[in-house]
Amino acid sequence: xxxxxxxxxxxxxxxxxxxxxxxxxxxxxxxxxxxxxxxxxxxxxxxxxxxxxxxxxxxxxxxxxxxxxxxxxxxxxxxxxxxxxxxxxxxxxxxxxxxxxxxxxxxxxxxxxxxxxxxxxxxxxxxxxxxxxxxxxxxxxxxxxxxxxxxxxxxxxxxxxxxxx
Amino acid sequence: xxxxxxxxxxxxxxxxxxxxxxxxxxxxxxxxxxxxxxxxxxxxxxxxxxxxxxxxxxxxxxxxxxxxxxxxxxxxxxxxxxxxxxxxxxxxxxxxxxxxxxxxxxxxxxxxxxxxxxxxxxxxxxxxxxxxxxxxxxxxxxxxxxxxxxxxxxxxxxxxxxxxxxxxxxxxxxxxxxxxxxxxxxxxxxxxxxxxxxxxxxxxxxxxxxxxxxxxxxxxxxxxxxxxxxxxxxxxxxxxxxxxxxxxxxxxxxxxxxxxxxxxxxxxxxxxxxxxxxxxxxxxxxxxxxxxxxxxxxxxxxxxxxxxxxxxxxxxxxxxxxxxxxxxxxxxxxxxxxxxxxxxxxxxxxxxxxxxxxxxxxxxxxxxxxxxxxxxxxxxxxxxxxxxxxxxxxxxxxxxxxxxxxxxxxxxxxxxxxxxxxxxxxxxxxxxxxxxxxxxxxxxxxxxxxxxxxxxxxxxxxxxxxxxxxxxxxxxxxxxxxxxxxxxxxxxxxxxxxxxxxxxxxxxxxxxxxxxxxxxxxxxxxxxxxxxxxxxxxxxxxxxxxxxxxxxxxxxxxxxxxxxxxxxxxxxxxxxx
Numbered sequence: 001x002x003x004x005x006x007x008x009x010x011x012x013x014x015x016x017x018x019x020x021x022x023x024x025x026x027x028x029x030x031x032x033x034x035x036x037x038x039x040x041x042x043x044x045x046x047x048x049x050x051x052x053x054x055x056x057x058x059x060x061x062x063x064x065x066x067x068x069x070x071x072x073x074x075x076x077x078x079x080x081x082x083x084x085x086x087x088x089x090x091x092x093x094x095x096x097x098x099x100x101x102x103x104x105x106x107x108x109x110x111x112x113x114x115x116x117x118x119x120x121x122x123x124x125x126x127x128x129x130x131x132x133x134x135x136x137x138x139x140x141x142x143x144x145x146x147x148x149x150x151x152x153x154x155x156x157x158x159x160x161x162x163x164x165x
Numbered sequence: 166x167x168x169x170x171x172x173x174x175x176x177x178x179x180x181x182x183x184x185x186x187x188x189x190x191x192x193x194x195x196x197x198x199x200x201x202x203x204x205x206x207x208x209x210x211x212x213x214x215x216x217x218x219x220x221x222x223x224x225x226x227x228x229x230x231x232x233x234x235x236x237x238x239x240x241x242x243x244x245x246x247x248x249x250x251x252x253x254x255x256x257x258x259x260x261x262x263x264x265x266x267x268x269x270x271x272x273x274x275x276x277x278x279x280x281x282x283x284x285x286x287x288x289x290x291x292x293x294x295x296x297x298x299x300x301x302x303x304x305x306x307x308x309x310x311x312x313x314x315x316x317x318x319x320x321x322x323x324x325x326x327x328x329x330x331x332x333x334x335x336x337x338x339x340x341x342x343x344x345x346x347x348x349x350x351x352x353x354x355x356x357x358x359x360x361x362x363x364x365x366x367x368x369x370x371x372x373x374x375x376x377x378x379x380x381x382x383x384x385x386x387x388x389x390x391x392x393x394x395x396x397x398x399x400x401x402x403x404x405x406x407x408x409x410x411x412x413x414x415x416x417x418x419x420x421x422x423x424x425x426x427x428x429x430x431x432x433x434x435x436x437x438x439x440x441x442x443x444x445x446x447x448x449x450x451x452x453x454x455x456x457x458x459x460x461x462x463x464x465x466x467x468x469x470x471x472x473x474x475x476x477x478x479x480x481x482x483x484x485x486x487x488x489x490x491x492x493x494x495x496x497x498x499x500x501x502x503x504x505x506x507x508x509x510x511x512x513x514x515x516x517x518x519x520x521x522x523x524x525x526x527x528x529x530x531x532x533x534x535x536x537x538x539x540x541x542x543x544x545x546x547x548x549x550x551x552x553x554x555x556x557x558x559x560x561x562x563x564x565x566x567x568x569x570x571x572x573x574x575x576x577x578x579x580x581x582x583x584x585x586x587x588x589x590x591x592x593x594x595x596x597x598x599x600x601x602x603x604x605x606x607x608x609x610x611x612x613x614x615x616x617x618x619x620x621x622x623x624x625x626x627x628x629x630x631x632x633x634x635x636x637x638x639x640x641x642x643x644x645x646x647x648x649x650x651x652x653x654x655x656x657x658x659x660x661x662x663x664x665x666x667x668x669x670x671x672x673x674x675x676x677x678x679x680x681x682x683x684x685x686x687x688x689x690x691x692x693x694x695x696x697x698x699x700x701x702x703x704x705x706x707x708x709x710x711x712x713x714x715x716x717x718x719x720x721x722x723x724x725x726x727x728x729x730x731x732x733x734x735x736x737x738x739x740x741x742x
Contacts (some may be wrong), residue, residue: 010349014284014296025289055476062473068313069295071349165348 002031003057004076004083004155007046007064008163011037014071016030019046022067027058028052032085032129032152043071043165049129049153080158086124087132088114091139092146093121098143105142109135120146129153169339172197172331173525175264178307180207181341184235186226186599187211188219192239193279194266197331199237211599211628212621218241219591220250220321221618224259228579229554231386233260233315234596240266241279244325245286249586251321252290256583257407259382260319262310269329270298278684283325292320300330301337307341317352317383318471327649345358352470364442364466364483365499369507371440373515374400377423377452380407380582381445381469383575387414387489391444394493397500399509401500401519403431405446406582410572420519421528424452425723426564428528429732429740431722434519435460443467443481446475448584458728468492527721527734528568535714536689538562538637542569544692545607545635546702553577554597554606558590558614561643564719566609588617591634595621598630605700608634612669613642622679625706633699634676634708639715640666645685647718651733661715676708686711 009015016035023030029047038045048059057075064073076083093099099121106113106123109131115122125135132150139145157163175198179187181721186209191199201651202210208557209701213219216238223234234254238247254261268277284294295314297306303326310322332386368374382391388411395402395418395690403423423435435441441463444453450538453459456478465517467474467481468489475484485492499509530539542565549555555570556579558564562677563580572578579597581589594608625632649657682705686695691710699707724731724741733739 014288014294017285018288020287055480059473066473068347068350117301134390 001053001057001156002049002051002077004081005048005050005057005060005064006074006076006155006163007048008038008069008072009044009046009067010069010071011042011044015044016068018067019064022063023048023050023060024060026059026063028056032150034152034154040165047152047154050151054159071165074163076155076157079161082156082158083128083153083155084126085129085132085153086126086151087135088149089123089125089136089145090138091121091123092111092119092144094119101142102139105138107133111135121143148151166338166340166535168336170197170201170331170333170336171303171326172201172333174300174303174337174339175307175326175331176205176303177339178341179235180205182307182311184208184233187235187237188222188226189218189237190239190243192243192266192267194240195237195331196330197328197333198264198266198326202331207717210237212624213592213595214623215618216246217250217588218595218618218621218624219255220247220261220263221262221589221592222599223261224250224254225556225579225593226600227259227261228593229576229597230600231384231576233262235262235264237264238266239279240251240268240283241281243279244283248286248290249519251287251323253581253586253589253664254321255290257380257581258319259321260314261321262314263321263323265323265325266739267296267325267327267440270327271329275325275647277686283323284709287323290321291323294323295326296325297330298327300332300335303330303621304339304341305345306346309347312345312347313350317350318474335475340676341508351488353472354470354488354491356468356485356492358495358499360483360485361492361495361499362503364485365496365503365505367440367464367466367483368398368442369505372511373438373518374398374440374442374512375420375434375438376400376402376442376444377405377410377435377446378402378408378444379405379446380412382408382489383445385445385470385489386575387445388575390490390493392497397497398507399440401434401516403427403435405449405452406567406580409444409567410575413469413573414571420524422567423729426568426569426719426721427723429525429721429734430519430522432721432729432732433522434727436604437518438463441465443469445469448477448479450478453479454723454729454731455726462728471576476637519740525734532689533714536686536692536711537636537714538565538639539569539637539717540689541711541713542566542609542690544696547571547693548696549605551577552604554579554594554601554604556580556590556594556597556606556608558610559587560611560614561639561647561717561719562609562611562614562637565637568719587614591615591618595624595630595634596632598632599628606632606680608632610634611643612636612638612640612672615672619675621680622676622706626680629704630706631704632706633673634706636672636708636710637713638669638672638710639713639717641715643715643717644719649659650718672710676706681706681708683707684709
């Protein structure tokens, strides 16, 4: 089962390494990880996508709670939530046909072309991970991909549920 | 406000924290702290002979007193030598503050002389750590370190202090915080009332209950409360290696240690129970054997201060997060509140069953021409009392001590249960003796373990530490050899050989070389007379080399992958047909 763990922690040196270390030390996997300060710059927010059964995720959550720097932990997948990931794709766009095709695909996926040369496009796309996967699958059949950069998942719960100090 | 340098702040903060003793070893990056220490009238510094021993000694100090142990070492190898000691304390939840020097801030990351990433290396084996890059942060960091080490589930905290932070020529305002609160750290100590009610109702209904206690009872000073609870319900009590002494061993309700080398009665009672009340224990693999076969008919109540310990290896039915010394009184209150009339008669069949388990007399052993370790430990009872502190190393002698020495009080039994650190016992005994100068402190070690921190014989002479050291000498690495004999067709690779035997030092001469008294016991008839002589020498360290039958094995021994009740009881008898 896929889980999205949201962590609110002190924005202090070493805090991130404790979180990452905990995952490797206890044999949990990290599929994606994002981290940045929140509106309160003494706090950071980490989002980790991991897979595991319920017991494993319960243990991960408890172990994360135990870290002295960590204030709050929740599994977003426990309720309704929004997940977003940003992706930048650099691909060949050297013929008129290709450029047209790529533009129309980008529009369908509500992406944007953010850099253009005579040979290349850089396409920016935001969405959940499944949408980005699907775009890659389609575009791979259309042109040659030179580079794909994904930010990893950020997430937030819908409704009143929220993570704050 | 008072102006102090960083180095002075470290010393003053320790004084303000009430620290009277630290264990350490000087070096380049802590010279300023050592200089500041020379002016302290409140802190005694104990110079060990290896940094690992500094941490173990601080650990022995902490376990025997309940206070936070402090070690002070230099950067690089000083810090890496501490790693085993810190990991030992972490595995057993011992409150320590380990202060390590670090190269000056501008040198960090430059691969400077004696530089290692101490915070990085120790990260997985500490409760928390600090790299204190500014002198003005020192008072708060030190306050936090002691607070974190000693509250919640205790554990070691590392403070890494770069050399320039200690600079004696730069002074800053110093004020030690009276209190500290951390928004990210608030351990739960009081149990959830609803859960406690559910637990108490289960306890009252149980027909075959067992109380399974662990080190948490010792650390939370919960022994008295636990005893009351056990007496109220007339429940049988078994203890992990770490919990020994938290319940008096000679009490009729005590079943002895459980687990891998637990008693027959303890393991049988656990396996056949209908209710397990786990108190400050963590269902370690040394206890449960195969978790899939663990206590198949039992409901489980688990009281622990660490929520992550609950349902980690074994799913429990009623979790109660809290400190034993708070939760058990809450339980007693609930019993009164509910007016529970507990029918003691309902446990009569269970106690009859336990009497049958006990009739097996699983700890009986044969005495013969050679001394066996069991009789050495039993003989020790005569020369010690309930206040004697016993530190052991790791291996067969540790298990024999756990099984054959009746610990009556908590904080009297020091051993490395979680990490299983050979070399722990002797320096831990040093720390315990320094902390408890009026008590007898015994170190039970072996030819293998003792050689792992043998250098502390010198420390003992310097500080007049009158330990009684019993080397249970079986001319081999006994526990390894036991496994090899049982599971590797008797090939005793690296655990026993004529070369090993020939290379053992003369421990008596060794003790004498370090300025202590050495004695040797070779035959059963010498046991009592020699021990008597040794324990009569109150002011001297006496090391007794005790030659025992090298073939002695520790039984009972659980059978791997089996249930708790699957045990070997001797070389020829086991519970599984």
